[in-house]
Amino acid sequence: QSALHDQLTALHTRAVLLAVLDKEIQRAVRFKHPFAMILFDVDHLAEINARHGYGFGDRVLERIAIVIRNYFRNHDLVTRCSEDAFAVLLPETLRANAESLADGLRVTVEERLALRDYRTEEQVQVTVSVAVLIGDGVDSSLRAEQILRQAEDAVRRVKETGRNRVEVVDVSGTKIVGPPLSRAPMS
DSSP: TTTOOOTTOOEEEEEHHHHHHHHHHHHHHHHOOOOEEEEEOOOOHHHHHHHHOHHHHHHHHHHHHHHHHSSSSSTSSEEEEETTEEEEEEEEEEEHHHHHHHHHHHHHHHOOOEEEETTTTEEOOOOEEEEEEEEOOOOTTTOOHHHHHHHHHHHHHHTTSSSSOEEEEETTTSBOOOBBBBBOOOE
């Protein structure tokens, strides 16, 4: 059970994501259907844990998991794929829709997810850095691990250039398919 579901968030795990993503790649190749994957990485989680404690950091992760789970369709796969990152696999999803969903959730987290540290009465603003990977016309040699690596690299670039933004990447390569969305102030 623990290999399938994350204890803290009750979301599926990285192992489930990789297995389902490999199947989605095969389906996309066979039927020529697009898919997308979105990786959300919590900004400054290490600093939040250091300043407010790991219990507070866990509360942040639980709340983000609830927001993400409620934001997407029932048949979208929502997972916790690392300590501070969540991935959503969106079958049958076009580029524009995936971009819109990713930025919409980024804005929702920024505008609505501020938690109070009851020990200090400090409000803690939470934001996420986001990578959207578009699978349209993928090759049969592509593997889930490659896609996840590309997503992690894209999130790293977002964090290096200011955080709280969205970067869109074509999974057949690492080229950026459009300018990063940056409607939010950098944090």
